[in-house]
Amino acid sequence: MSTTFSLEGVCKLRDCPASDALEDAAREYAALADEYGPRNVLVLKRHPAGLEAVRERLAAVDSTNGSPRSPRVESVPEHASKVIEEHDPTLDRLEYEERIELISLVIDGASRDVPDYLERAARHESFARDVGQLLLEATRQQRRLEDGADVHDCLEFLYAMNDRFHEAIASRGYVERADVIPRAVDLLEDDADGLRTRMTESFDAVLALEFEEFRRLDRRYLGALSADARLVCLGERHASVERTRVEPGRIGDVVGDGLAMERLERVDASGSPHRDIVRFLATGDAPESKESTDAQASEGDSSVDAAEPTGRAHRIRTGTAREQVRAVATEIQSLSGRREWGYDEFVVAVPSIERVPDTRRRLREAGVPTATIGTPSLAEDPAVNELYAFVALQCERSETRAADGDRDGDFAREDGLERLRARVDDFSPSLLEACDDSSVVRALRQWLRQTNLKGRIAAEEDWVDAREQYAGVRRVLEIADFVEETDLVGPDWHGFRRMLERTIRYDAPYVHAVETQPPTGGVTVCAVGDLKYDAYEVVFLLDLIDDAYPGEQFLTQLFPDAWLEEMSGYPAVTDPSPETVAETFATVDGSDDVGDPFETYHAQRSRRRLAIGARAARSRLYCCSYERGSGGLRRTYDESRYLQLLASTSGPTLEDVDTHDEAAINGETNALEAVLDQPHGELERVLREASTGGEADLADTEELFEELAVVLSADDVDDELAEAVRSQFEFAAGEVVRND
Numbered sequence: 001m002s003t004t005f006s007l008e009g010v011c012k013l014r015d016c017p018a019s020d021a022l023e024d025a026a027r028e029y030a031a032l033a034d035e036y037g038p039r040n041v042l043v044l045k046r047h048p049a050g051l052e053a054v055r056e057r058l059a060a061v062d063s064t065n066g067s068p069r070s071p072r073v074e075s076v077p078e079h080a081s082k083v084i085e086e087h088d089p090t091l092d093r094l095e096y097e098e099r100i101e102l103i104s105l106v107i108d109g110a111s112r113d114v115p116d117y118l119e120r121a122a123r124h125e126s127f128a129r130d131v132g133q134l135l136l137e138a139t140r141q142q143r144r145l146e147d148g149a150d151v152h153d154c155l156e157f158l159y160a161m162n163d164r165f166h167e168a169i170a171s172r173g174y175v176e177r178a179d180v181i182p183r184a185v186d187l188l189e190d191d192a193d194g195l196r197t198r199m200t201e202s203f204d205a206v207l208a209l210e211f212e213e214f215r216r217l218d219r220r221y222l223g224a225l226s227a228d229a230r231l232v233c234l235g236e237r238h239a240s241v242e243r244t245r246v247e248p249g250r251i252g253d254v255v256g257d258g259l260a261m262e263r264l265e266r267v268d269a270s271g272s273p274h275r276d277i278v279r280f281l282a283t284g285d286a287p288e289s290k291e292s293t294d295a296q297a298s299e300g301d302s303s304v305d306a307a308e309p310t311g312r313a314h315r316i317r318t319g320t321a322r323e324q325v326r327a328v329a330t331e332i333q334s335l336s337g338r339r340e341w342g343y344d345e346f347v348v349a350v351p352s353i354e355r356v357p358d359t360r361r362r363l364r365e366a367g368v369p370t371a372t373i374g375t376p377s378l379a380e381d382p383a384v385n386e387l388y389a390f391v392a393l394q395c396e397r398s399e400t401r402a403a404d405g406d407r408d409g410d411f412a413r414e415d416g417l418e419r420l421r422a423r424v425d426d427f428s429p430s431l432l433e434a435c436d437d438s439s440v441v442r443a444l445r446q447w448l449r450q451t452n453l454k455g456r457i458a459a460e461e462d463w464v465d466a467r468e469q470y471a472g473v474r475r476v477l478e479i480a481d482f483v484e485e486t487d488l489v490g491p492d493w494h495g496f497r498r499m500l501e502r503t504i505r506y507d508a509p510y511v512h513a514v515e516t517q518p519p520t521g522g523v524t525v526c527a528v529g530d531l532k533y534d535a536y537e538v539v540f541l542l543d544l545i546d547d548a549y550p551g552e553q554f555l556t557q558l559f560p561d562a563w564l565e566e567m568s569g570y571p572a573v574t575d576p577s578p579e580t581v582a583e584t585f586a587t588v589d590g591s592d593d594v595g596d597p598f599e600t601y602h603a604q605r606s607r608r609r610l611a612i613g614a615r616a617a618r619s620r621l622y623c624c625s626y627e628r629g630s631g632g633l634r635r636t637y638d639e640s641r642y643l644q645l646l647a648s649t650s651g652p653t654l655e656d657v658d659t660h661d662e663a664a665i666n667g668e669t670n671a672l673e674a675v676l677d678q679p680h681g682e683l684e685r686v687l688r689e690a691s692t693g694g695e696a697d698l699a700d701t702e703e704l705f706e707e708l709a710v711v712l713s714a715d716d717v718d719d720e721l722a723e724a725v726r727s728q729f730e731f732a733a734g735e736v737v738r739n740d
Contacts, residue, residue: 009231
C-alpha cells in the first residue's frame, strides 16, 4: 500500500528575489555539510538551468572541519530518472524525435472523430508542437481522460490520444521524460522492492533549492525522499513563475503544516544599484526617492547610504528590433573597453528561447562574440540540410530501383543534387552509390567519412556554430538508430526520410538543452527565465515591449484565450477568481483592482519574469525596447507597461543611453560601418540643406574627408577597406560603373 509523505523540516524564504541567492545556498550547505559530511547532503534544485553555477559555488564553500567539498547537486528530473533506472534498468527514455513520430502515428490512427476545430488548426505550422506541449504538461500533472469528465471536446480528444500514446510507449518499454517525476513518485511511495530505502540510505540531509517552483508532485517526491532525513528548503517569495502557471497561491500557503516557515534575513545589505527596481517589479513596493534616502542618512540612519543608488537602471530605446541589438552590441563593446570586463560577464536575455538564434546572430554580425551553445531548429542547420538531401536522394534511388516503387514527387532531385554540389567538393552521383547500404546507419556514417563532414564543419565554422552542427549530426544519427530498432516505421530509406522530415518540420529552435556558460568566453544569450540562479556584471533585458511583457497569448497558441477561460480541464491556471489573483501576487492591491482575472493573473507572471531577469545583474541593468517592426506594415510597439510604470514611479532612475548617430562609436564592426557611411551621409546632408534653401558648410565636409584620407593612408589599413571607401565615394558621385 502506498504512503504519501508530508514535508517535514524547515523552509527559509527570502522576502523577494535577490542577486545573492547562491550565497544563501552556500551558507545552508556549509552548515549541513559540517554536521553530516559533504557526501551525505543531497542538494536538489527544481530546474536544471543554473545547476552548474550552484555546483561551482557549493564546491567553493569553506569547510570548518577540514573535510573536502564535493557537493551532490542534481535537478529534480535528473534525480527522478535515477530512481526509475534503479527500479528497472531496461526502461528507455523516449527521445524528442521519437515522441514526435509516435504521437503523430497515434493521432493519425485515431478511431474517434477529430473535432472540426482541431482539423482546421492542424493546417498551422505550429500545431504539432503546440499539441505536444499541451500533452507534455498533462502528463506532468497526471491528467487523464476520465469517464464522465466534463471537458471541452477538443481536450477530450487530445487526452484520449495521450492515454493511447502512453499505452503504446509502455508496451514498447519506453518512459516519456514528462512522466519521469510522476512515475518516480509512485515508485517511492509504494517502496517497490525496497526502492525508497535503497535510494535514501546514502544521505542524511536534503537541501532543496528553488523551492518556490516545486509543484504538487515535486513536493510529494521531495517528501518521499526526505522522510528519514533532515530537510531544509530554500526559496524566495514573489519569485515563482513556472509553478504559478499550473498552481495558484504563494508557496508558503500551499506546503502544509509540516514545514516550519522562517524568514531568510539578508546578510549583505549592500546589494546591487538596482535592487529596489527588482523589489518593485516583484512585490510592487515602490522604491524610496533619493530625497527620502538622503534625509534618512542625514538623520543618522546607518542602514542607509545616501551615496549609493539602489533604484537605478539604464534604458535603450531604438527604432527597430535590429537597431536594438546593434545598440546593445555597441554598449557591450564600450563597457568591455572602459571597465575591462570580459565578454563572459555580459548576458543578453530575450523573452523566449525562440528569440535566441536571431539575437545571437545579430550580435555576432556586430562584432560581439557570443557563447551560447544549444540545439537550434534543425531546419536552420546546414549540416542537417546536407544529410536530409543525402537521405532524400537515397530514398529516390531506392524507389527507382523498386519494380513497384512509387516515386515521391515532393522532393526535387536536382535541388538535392545542387545542395550537395554546393556543400561537397568534387561531388558526383556516384558518391551516393558508394555510400549506399542496406543499413541507413552504416550508410550515414559512410557519408560522414567519405565527405569528411565533421572535418568541414570544424574548418569552415566558428566554434559555436561547429558545436551546434555536431549536435545536429548526432541527432540525425540517433534518429537513424531509432528507425532500425523500432517497429513504428520501416527500417529503410523511406521510413527514415519520413521520420527525419517530420522531426525537422515540427522541431522548435533550442527546444532541447542550452548551455549558456561554455568553456570559451563570450556574451551569453538566453531566455530570461534561465537566469534564476545566475549572476553577471551586466544584464541586457531585450524586447521590453507590451507584446512581450506581458504579451497576448499566455499559455498556448492552440486555443483562444476566451476558450481557455472556460476549459477547466486544461493543465494550467485558466479560471482564477479575483481573490485568487490578489492572494497569489503582491503586485495586485486587492480583488477590486482585478479586471479580467485570467489576463491579470498571467500578466503578473510576466512581470515576475522581468524581476528574475533584473536581479541577475550585479553592476548594471539595461532595459531595452524598440518602436516599430521591420515588415511592410512597420507595426508600432509600445514600451512594456511595466517599464512605463517604473519610469512614472517616484524613486527609480532610468538613464537613457545615447543611441543616435552622434554617439561614440565602439567596436571594429561599428567603426567600419561608420566609415563606409561617410560619403553618402555627407552627400545627403549637403543635398538636404540645398533643398531647403540653406547653405551647407563644406568646410566641415572637407575637414571630415581629410581625416578619412589620413586614416586610409596608414600602412596597417586593409587594402580592401580602402578600396571599399573609394567605391562609396564613386557611388555617391553617380559613377556606378568604374572605368579604371
